[in-house]
Amino acid sequence: MLANQRQQDYDRQIASWLLLCAAVIFGMIMLGGATRLTGSGLSMVEWKPLMGVIPPLGQEAWQETFDKYKQYPEYLKVNRGMDLDGFKSIFMYEYLHRVLGRLIGVLFFVPMVFFAMKGRVRAGVMPKLWILFLMGGLQGLLGWFMVKSGLVDNPRVSQYRLTSHLGLAVAIYAYMLWVAFDLLFPQGKGRHPQATYSRVLTILVYLMILSGGLVAGTRAGFAYSTWPLMGTSFVPPGLYALDPVWLSMFEDITTIQFNHRMFAYLLFGLAHLLAWRSWRSGLPARGGLAMGLLLVALWLQVIMGISTLLLHVPVWLAVAHQGGAVALLTAALFASHVLVKQSS
Structure with missing residues (x-):
């Protein structure tokens, strides 16, 4: 009995640590959005995994760093004429983003x-922690791979690499939360009838975030600042106009924004349907809280998404919208965990 109580205490310690890490990753995702939206992501043209933690010190070091930046397309095609003070302002966003990743x-x-050396990790959890660590290392490599795509000819990163970078960050966050939930909440005796539905909804929220990555990577959010119409019609002209047609989903601005909107409408309906069916079927402990959080996060995200469009993508609101997407995924994960593992 004492050993079991001690392990439960250890589980709460590890879960608290994972939740802290997840909160910092949430902040990292927000900072990444701000870095992109302020045009700061290509300001650091070198990747120094160890020495990169030290910023330029002194006027000479700053000037040397700025001179390197001047050799690349973003300065030559977008920011030509920028002074050193302007460079420092964009440099610091990317610098803080990279330093936070290392931290x-x-x-x-x-x-x-x-925790491993003290023997506090429950059997079966250590492999999951190593997977998270390896995913984190891969995320660092993928981040530089993304930046490199904007240092060649076109001073914008590839939307494919940006979406992959965002998707992996969110996947790390989501997996970390799921492991923490497993440690915090006891396993129930059965699955809720809506358990599979809740998992599908969670996957769809994740795919919606990837859709948002494509919107960000192609700047499709600036194309139509109207709602519910796109311009003068609900279905705009020029959809799926590229050849081959499927390429439009990833490279045609009109199609990308249209798909993102349609995805949002689909999720809005499915989330309300899940909540209604779950309440009808009877909810386990924490079930009412989970469904309430899911609907609140959903409505806030919809309001922020529409506002971001109508206000022509202000930085602060676009960053909040990205954070809202992760908050919605958090709520979906919690609801899914309640229905899949905590149902009695």
Whole structure:
């Protein structure tokens, strides 16, 4: 009995640490959005995994860093004439983004080793922690791979690489939360009738976030600042105009924004349907809270999404919209965990 109580205490410690890491990753995703929206993502033209934690020190170091930036397309085609003070302002967004990524690695790795050496990690959890650590390392590599795509000819990163970078960050966050939920909440005796439906909804929210990555990567959010119409019609002309047709989903601005809107309408309906069917079927402990959080997060995200369009994508609101997407995924994950694993 004492050993079981002790392990439960250890589980709560590890879950608290994972939730802290997830919160910092949430902040990292928000900062990444701000870095992109302020045009700061290509300001650091070198990748120094170790020495990159030290910013330029002194006027000479700043000027040297600025001179390197001047050799690349973003300065030559977009920011020609920028002075050193202007460069410092965009540099700091990307610098803080990279430093926070390194801090997350330390915040995760050091406690993981400590908990493992102390024998506090429940059987079967350690492999999951190693998977998270390896995913984090891959995320760093993918981030530089993304930046490199904007240092060649076109001073914009590839929407494919940006979406992959965002998608992996969100996947790490989601998996970390799921492991923490497993440690915090006891396994129920059965699955709720809507358990599979809740998992499907969670996957769809994740795919919606990837759709948003394509909108961000192609700047499709600036194309139509109207709602519910796109311009003068609900279905705009020129949809799926590329050859081959499927390429329009990834590279045609009109199609990308239209698909993102349609995806939002679909999720809005399915989330309300899940909540209604779950309440009809009877909810386990925490079920009412989970469904309430899901609907609140959904409505806030819809309001922020529409407002972002109508106000022509202001930075602060676009960043909030990206954070709202992750908050909605969090609520969907929690609801899914309640229905899949906590139902009695």
